[in-house]
Amino acid sequence: MTAVDFTHFVDELATISGSAILPFFRTHLAAQDKNAGGAFDPVTEADKAAEAAMRHLIKRTFPAHGIIGEEYGAEQPDAEYVWVLDPIDGTKSFICGLPMWGTLIGLTRNGIPCHGMMHQPFTGERFSGDGKRTLWRGNGSQRTLRTRDCPGLDQATVMTTSPLLMSEENRERFRRVEAKARLSRYGGDCYSYCMLAAGFVDLVIETNLQPYDIVAIIPIVEGAGGIVTAWDGGPAHKGGSVIASGSRAVHEAAMALLAG
Amino acid sequence: MTAVDFTHFVDELATISGSAILPFFRTHLAAQDKNAGGAFDPVTEADKAAEAAMRHLIKRTFPAHGIIGEEYGAEQPDAEYVWVLDPIDGTKSFICGLPMWGTLIGLTRNGIPCHGMMHQPFTGERFSGDGKRTLWRGNGSQRTLRTRDCPGLDQATVMTTSPLLMSEENRERFRRVEAKARLSRYGGDCYSYCMLAAGFVDLVIETNLQPYDIVAIIPIVEGAGGIVTAWDGGPAHKGGSVIASGSRAVHEAAMALLAG
Numbered sequence: 261m262t263a264v265d266f267t268h269f270v271d272e273l274a275t276i277s278g279s280a281i282l283p284f285f286r287t288h289l290a291a292q293d294k295n296a297g298g299a300f301d302p303v304t305e306a307d308k309a310a311e312a313a314m315r316h317l318i319k320r321t322f323p324a325h326g327i328i329g330e331e332y333g334a335e336q337p338d339a340e341y342v343w344v345l346d347p348i349d350g351t352k353s354f355i356c357g358l359p360m361w362g363t364l365i366g367l368t369r370n371g372i373p374c375h376g377m378m379h380q381p382f383t384g385e386r387f388s389g390d391g392k393r394t395l396w397r398g399n400g401s402q403r404t405l406r407t408r409d410c411p412g413l414d415q416a417t418v419m420t421t422s423p424l425l426m427s428e429e430n431r432e433r434f435r436r437v438e439a440k441a442r443l444s445r446y447g448g449d450c451y452s453y454c455m456l457a458a459g460f461v462d463l464v465i466e467t468n469l470q471p472y473d474i475v476a477i478i479p480i481v482e483g484a485g486g487i488v489t490a491w492d493g494g495p496a497h498k499g500g501s502v503i504a505s506g507s508r509a510v511h512e513a514a515m516a517l518l519a520g
Numbered sequence: 521m522t523a524v525d526f527t528h529f530v531d532e533l534a535t536i537s538g539s540a541i542l543p544f545f546r547t548h549l550a551a552q553d554k555n556a557g558g559a560f561d562p563v564t565e566a567d568k569a570a571e572a573a574m575r576h577l578i579k580r581t582f583p584a585h586g587i588i589g590e591e592y593g594a595e596q597p598d599a600e601y602v603w604v605l606d607p608i609d610g611t612k613s614f615i616c617g618l619p620m621w622g623t624l625i626g627l628t629r630n631g632i633p634c635h636g637m638m639h640q641p642f643t644g645e646r647f648s649g650d651g652k653r654t655l656w657r658g659n660g661s662q663r664t665l666r667t668r669d670c671p672g673l674d675q676a677t678v679m680t681t682s683p684l685l686m687s688e689e690n691r692e693r694f695r696r697v698e699a700k701a702r703l704s705r706y707g708g709d710c711y712s713y714c715m716l717a718a719g720f721v722d723l724v725i726e727t728n729l730q731p732y733d734i735v736a737i738i739p740i741v742e743g744a745g746g747i748v749t750a751w752d753g754g755p756a757h758k759g760g761s762v763i764a765s766g767s768r769a770v771h772e773a774a775m776a777l778l779a780g
Contacts, residue, residue: 286718356677356705357720359619359643383619383643417616422706445616446682447707458546460617 269321270365270377270388276317277310277347277363278381284309285382286357304354307331310347310363318343330472342368344475349378350421350449359383362450366476373497376476378450387454389483394457407486407506408459413513416462417443419452426467430501433491434465436517453477453504457484462506463514465491469499477504487511491518529581530625530637530648536577537570537607537623538641544569545642546617564614567591570607570623578603590732602628604735609638610681610709619643622710626736633757636736638710647714649743654717667746667766668719673773676722677703679712686727690761693751694725696777713737713764717744722766723774725751729759737764747771751778 284306311331318327326339330346343366348354350361359382367375377388385398387405394405410416418441423431438444441463448455448464450473455461457480466473475497478488481504491501493515503518505511544566571591578587586599590606603626608614610621619642627635637648645658647665654665670676678701683691698704701723708715708724710733715721717740726733735757738748741764751761753775763778765771 286720352703352705355703355720356679357715357718358705358708358711360707419616422704424704443612443615444682444684445612445618445707447620447705448618451618455617458617460546460615 266367266375267388267390270367270375271386273314273317273365274363274377274379274381274386276313277365278379280310280313281306281348281363282381285354304348304351306354307348307351311345314343314345314347314365328472330470340370342371344368344373344472346450346470346472346476349473350451353447353449358447360447360449360451362454364450364472364476366472366479368475368497371497373475373478376479378454378476378480380451387457387480389457389480391479391482394480394483396454396458405457405484406459407457407481407484408462410462410507410510412509413437413440413463413517414442416441416510416514417445417460418463418465418514419445419448419455419461420465421449421452422446430467433518436520437463437465437514440513440517450477453481456486456504456506457481459484459506462510464504465502465514465518467501469502471497471499474499474502489515491515526627526635527648527650530627530635531646533574533577533625534623534637534639534641534646536573537625538639540570540573541566541608541623542641545614564608564611566614567608567611571605574603574605574607574625588732590730600630602631604628604633604732606710606730606732606736609733610711613707613709618707620707620709620711622647622714624710624732624736626732626739628735628757631757633735633738636739638714638736638740640711647717647740649717649740651739651742654740654743656714656718665717665744666719667717667741667744668722670722670767670770672769673697673700673723673777674702676701676770676774677705677720678723678725678774679705679708679715679721680725681709681712682706690727693778693780696780697723697725697774700773700777710737713741713748716746716764716766717741719744719766722770724764725762725774725778727761729762731757731759734759734762749775751775 326336326342328334346364353360363379365377452464488504586596586602588594606624613620623639625637712724748764
């Protein structure tokens with residue numbers, strides 16, 4: 261069975277989700293607290309509106325496909341094709357007014373990520389990959405992305421969304437990598453992985469990811485020549501502790517420190 | 521003597537600096553190391569080209585004015601009007617390909633900040649203030665900015681560029697504030713202060729600032745109704761340890777914890 265080309269459809273999903281989200285960006289929305297009494301986890305109306313719009317379009321166009329989304333859970337998760345959606349990855353950046361968030365649209369076929377898009381509607385950027393090729397589009401132009409072949413950790417730039425999101429033990433492990441790296445930078449969410457695909461960042465290390473945080477990212481990073489695995493080297497698409505690297509040398513050096 | 525209106529001229533400076541910088545954004549420039557053997561402090565050709573272009577325009581238009589810039593030092597720093605320039609505030613974000621940097625163009629009159637602009641040429645945003653009014657412009661539209669009247673620290677969003685930039689003692693003090701705040705976010709540089717002016721962030725706390733990191737910021741934050749001081753409550757325009765808040769209540773609560 262030949263793989264279907266979903267490129268155009270993914271663009272449609274990005275367009276409708278962007279239209280749903282942008283009117284809410286930098287407006288003073290009251291953020292709901294998803295974990296009542298727990299950690300601060302803002303959910304905006306934008307998040308829900310965008311996911312609802314994408315789900316509607318998917319169901320209308322491909323009724324046999326499954327959907328897993330951050331806001332509305334799983335439908336037909338065992339279908340051949342399953343869409344894995346995070347309408348606003350980086351909700352904390354979003355509520356701070358920062359452009360460091362994006363809409364993640366991933367597609368798995370028989371459980372394996374085969375297509376991913378990160379759409380940043382405020383900057384008008386689209387990063388998309390199918391594991392073989394990754395494209396950046398923005399401002400009416402486009403570019404094929406390649407990761408940087410960073411020779412070693414001492415030359416590497418490492419990003420994580422925030423060390424505060426890690427358990428104490430994992431934070432210690434992350435600190436070991438950070439201490440050897442040339443530069444570290446926080447606060448990226450999905451944008452960090454896209455900058456890794458673009459060759460400006462060499463390592464992204466995170467924990468406690470959900471599948472919808474990472475499924476769309478994998479074909480983007482791999483299509484640009486990068487590597488995404490769990491901290492132990494296993495597959496990353498189930499989420500958890502994830503490490504993405506632009507080069508094999510950096511990936512191995514960082515994994516050794518995370519494990520050691 | 522009436523104050524001159526420099527609004528149009530500041531826009532011109534922003535335009536020429538943006539034109540000098542943008543061709544270098546997301547290209548693989550070799551970053552020079554300013555502190556040979558010291559901490560990683562990337563300087564790009566973009567930084568130098570933009571400051572040179574702004575200096576040239578200032579000298580040609582206002583030969584009696586002074587200039588203090590990050591890249592090329594001070595000229596006539598005791599003049600009535602002194603321009604205080606940081607062509608790329610957030611060089612680390614810049615080299616990571618992230619849009620969280622900006623060009624800071626400040627103007628002091630008799631030593632006091634009277635005009636400030638933060639220009640983000642990639643997103644096409646301009647934040648400008650004169651201490652009485654602050655404007656955001658982008659995408660052909662504009663908006664007057666006001667800080668949020670956050671009632672207390674437990675409701676506040678706090679930002680800092682990175683706790684790693686602080687001394688251990690200051691980091692401990694910062695952690696006290698962070699522990700009481702609702703949400704903390706890293707990695708903003710000048711963008712954080714602009715989001716404070718826009719009412720999405722309540723506190724920005726930083727250390728080791730240079731005058732060119734903060735002079736342009738002060739009229740932007742104050743023009744939106746916010747407060748910028750040193751950690752001890754003194755004036756902030758000389759740099760050092762700086763705290764900016766959107767409301768008096770949050771400013772006082774945070775200052776007490778930073779001092780305590």
